[in-house]
Amino acid sequence: MTTFFKLMNNWHSFCSIVFMMPACLYVGPIEEVEINAPPTILWSDPPQDEEMVLSSEENIALVVVTDSNDTEALEFRWWVSGQSDEIGTAEISVGINNTKSSKVILPADENLDGNRLYFTVIDSYLESKQRSWDIVYEGGN
Amino acid sequence: MLALKPCGGFLCLSIFVISCSEHSMMEKSSLDADAENEALDNMVDQQLRIDILPNSTDNDLMPQSIYLDPDTDQLTGLELKLNQTIWLTGQVQGFELFPHTETTPPGSIVPVASQIVISKSQSIAGGVFSSDENGVFSIPIPADTEYQMTVSPLAPSELPFFVSESLDLLNSQETNLELGFGLPVYGTITGLGEWAPMVDVQLIDAHTGIKGAPQALDSQGRFMLRAPSDRPDLQLRLQSSNDEWACPTINLPFRLEPEQQSAHEITLEMGDLNMVEVTGRIFQSDGSRFYDRADIRFTSLDLTDLQGALTVESSNDGEGDFSVTLLPGSWHAEFIPPFGDDFSAAPIEFNFEVPENETDFLLGDINLRSKVRIVGQVANHNGAPEAAVIVSLKEQSFKNYVYSVTTDPEGRFELMAPSVRYDTTLTPSLGNSAITHFSIPAPEDGQDIQWILQEGQPVQGVVKNLGDPVSYAMIEIWNGEKKLADSITSEDGSFSLRIQTDE
Numbered sequence: 198m199t200t201f202f203k204l205m206n207n208w209h210s211f212c213s214i215v216f217m218m219p220a221c222l223y224v225g226p227i228e229e230v231e232i233n234a235p236p237t238i239l240w241s242d243p244p245q246d247e248e249m250v251l252s253s254e255e256n257i258a259l260v261v262v263t264d265s266n267d268t269e270a271l272e273f274r275w276w277v278s279g280q281s282d283e284i285g286t287a288e289i290s291v292g293i294n295n296t297k298s299s300k301v302i303l304p305a306d307e308n309l310d311g312n313r314l315y316f317t318v319i320d321s322y323l324e325s326k327q328r329s330w331d332i333v334y335e336g337g338n
Numbered sequence: 339m340l341a342l343k344p345c346g347g348f349l350c351l352s353i354f355v356i357s358c359s360e361h362s363m364m365e366k367s368s369l370d371a372d373a374e375n376e377a378l379d380n381m382v383d384q385q386l387r388i389d390i391l392p393n394s395t396d397n398d399l400m401p402q403s404i405y406l407d408p409d410t411d412q413l414t415g416l417e418l419k420l421n422q423t424i425w426l427t428g429q430v431q432g433f434e435l436f437p438h439t440e441t442t443p444p445g446s447i448v449p450v451a452s453q454i455v456i457s458k459s460q461s462i463a464g465g466v467f468s469s470d471e472n473g474v475f476s477i478p479i480p481a482d483t484e485y486q487m488t489v490s491p492l493a494p495s496e497l498p499f500f501v502s503e504s505l506d507l508l509n510s511q512e513t514n515l516e517l518g519f520g521l522p523v524y525g526t527i528t529g530l531g532e533w534a535p536m537v538d539v540q541l542i543d544a545h546t547g548i549k550g551a552p553q554a555l556d557s558q559g560r561f562m563l564r565a566p567s568d569r570p571d572l573q574l575r576l577q578s579s580n581d582e583w584a585c586p587t588i589n590l591p592f593r594l595e596p597e598q599q600s601a602h603e604i605t606l607e608m609g610d611l612n613m614v615e616v617t618g619r620i621f622q623s624d625g626s627r628f629y630d631r632a633d634i635r636f637t638s639l640d641l642t643d644l645q646g647a648l649t650v651e652s653s654n655d656g657e658g659d660f661s662v663t664l665l666p667g668s669w670h671a672e673f674i675p676p677f678g679d680d681f682s683a684a685p686i687e688f689n690f691e692v693p694e695n696e697t698d699f700l701l702g703d704i705n706l707r708s709k710v711r712i713v714g715q716v717a718n719h720n721g722a723p724e725a726a727v728i729v730s731l732k733e734q735s736f737k738n739y740v741y742s743v744t745t746d747p748e749g750r751f752e753l754m755a756p757s758v759r760y761d762t763t764l765t766p767s768l769g770n771s772a773i774t775h776f777s778i779p780a781p782e783d784g785q786d787i788q789w790i791l792q793e794g795q796p797v798q799g800v801v802k803n804l805g806d807p808v809s810y811a812m813i814e815i816w817n818g819e820k821k822l823a824d825s826i827t828s829e830d831g832s833f834s835l836r837i838q839t840d841e
Contacts, residue, residue, distance in 0.1 A: 240809075240810050242393040242394050242395065242810070243394065244395060253465065253466065254466065257391070257812075259393070259810075259812065259826075261810060261826055270726075270743070270744035270746075271744070273742075281630075281631070281676060282676030282677050282678045282680075282681065283677050283678040284677070285677030285678070285737065285739035285740065286737070286738060286739060286740055287740060288730065288732075288740055288824075289728050289730065289742055289765070290765065290824045290825050290826060291728065291765050291766070291767050291825065291835075292825050292826040292827070292828055292833070293825075293828050293832060293833065293834045294828055295767070296826065296828065297728075297767075298826045300812070336468075
């Protein structure tokens with residue numbers, strides 16, 4: 198506390214000498230500074246650190262996200278390691294409490310075995326969150 | 339680049355059916371079945387179906403459907419109670435015998451490794467399951483009535499498939515399935531030469547579409563399958579088992595009379611096919627070569643002097659060149675560049691003819707189009723601009739890619755996407771508007787589009803399992819074949835959305 202009052206004393210002294218006033222007063226325009234909240238991954242299926250198992254004809258990966266900046270546009274991207282282009286069939290839905298979800302359906306494709314499935318959500322401030330899973334092929338019935 | 343080798347020949351189709359097949363009876367039977375299905379569809383169309391897909395961490399719960407009648411049921415304050423999972427266990431057995439003539443030697447009972455499909459009409463309940471090598475199976479399924487079950491033998495495969503069209507599964511139970519003798523269906527496909535083992539034959543139940551296990555022809559083009567004796571209307575399907583080999587899929591319908599005891603012979607003669615190598619080169623819209631990899635798909639519309647259908651998929655090389663082997667006839671071509679913001683090229687499609695009596699055909703230069711700028715504004719049912727609406731455009735053809743964007747505070751949106759026909763979904767995040775679906779023709783570049791959300795009808799409730807909420811389950815609301823809305827339950831199992839009530 199002693200240090201604090203010493204600093205305040207210096208500040209008062211500076212303003213009194215320079216501006217002939219007992220204190221400094223800011224009279225410029227006040228600008229609102231918007232602080233972005235990054236998106237949050239609430240839940241995923243498969244869960245984090247588990248494998249994306251391809252065991253049936255259609256294998257669903259689903260991620261539920263939220264963002265407190267509720268009007269900003271979230272972008273969702275899915276891709277598989279080793280493939281040059283994004284997965285183009287992802288679908289988005291809206292839940293309650295300002296949640297959004299994105300899902301992709303992967304076929305039981307043996308060629309995907311050993312690759313990694315990636316998901317990224319990006320907000321309009323370009324802040325992002327990512328989740329990924331190892332893909333394991335167990336045969337599509 | 340994919341090299342396609344030709345399959346056997348011009349189909350001089352001559353089918354010798356030893357057992358009499360009465361087409362008039364089969365047609366009448368099909369018509370009756372169609373009328374019944376139409377009546378069932380009309381009845382079901384008046385209902386709403388809610389598909390619930392619990393997440394994979396809820397191991398005790400299985401996907402299932404719940405029905406609501408909008409005229410009599412409240413659509414808010416719903417408490418959707420999931421049926422408990424029961425287990426169907428047992429073993430599949432059959433008679434191992436290999437009759438290649440009408441003489442049927444006695445066999446011995448053996449375990450049969452099988453594929454088991456359980457389904458329920460107008461429901462997502464069920465699935466495809468495999469037994470172990472000893473035919474032992476253990477299948478989780480939500481307790482319910484009127485399931486269909488089919489069993490297709492895999493090893494040994496020379497056994498009839500099994501169909502049960504009305505099966506009540508309300509409690510866990512053990513069932514041993516006996517596939518029976520069935521009736522032999524045998525014959526020879528001639529003219530395939532050395533490619534015969536690359537053709538599979540398979541029996542299909544004409545009414546249900548249920549398929550038996552595919553079996554490869556032997557080197558002489560011979561096959562021997564066993565049909566279930568209680569399924570009269572069947573098809574024999576021939577199709578290539580090798581993706582790199584262009585052989586059309588052919589379905590040959592036939593009928594087994596209920597009292598029939600004799601084997602059924604089907605013989606097919608195939609002459610030489612006139613295979614044509616079709617080549618071309620892909621360019622960007624600016625005239626430069628297309629160096630990325632495009633998916634190329636050719637689908638037959640009408641093959642010359644040939645029954646059946648064929649789809650050939652390929653891709654270009656690093657110079658944009660492609661080469662595929664096709665049969666003479668009418669074809670539909672699709673050239674589909676990769677998805678993503680990094681790619682500006684858009685897909686194209688067109689029809690063309692592959693000529694007869696040629697070995698090569700130059701399709702020429704394929705000029706991809708560019709994506710177009712799609713702009714517009716979304717308003718709610720009161721006409722006020724609606725922010726935070728997810729605009730999703732799903733291609734009606736090609737690979738059904740989905741292009742999405744969210745409206746800004748003025749309800750406006752802009753995205754780059756191909757100029758193709760779309761199934762459009764507007765999903766509001768705020769306010770009291772319905773998830774709104776409609777189809778649109780190919781949008782023009784820069785065309786300003788105005789869309790209005792419907793007010794719709796709220797559907798709201800909670801999903802429960804034995805009184806506990808089911809969190810993060812997928813909810814899909816359907817009216818017949820049309821999906822009206824989808825959402826995810828929250829952590830407390832609740833969901834709330836609005837569905838479209840008018841077209």
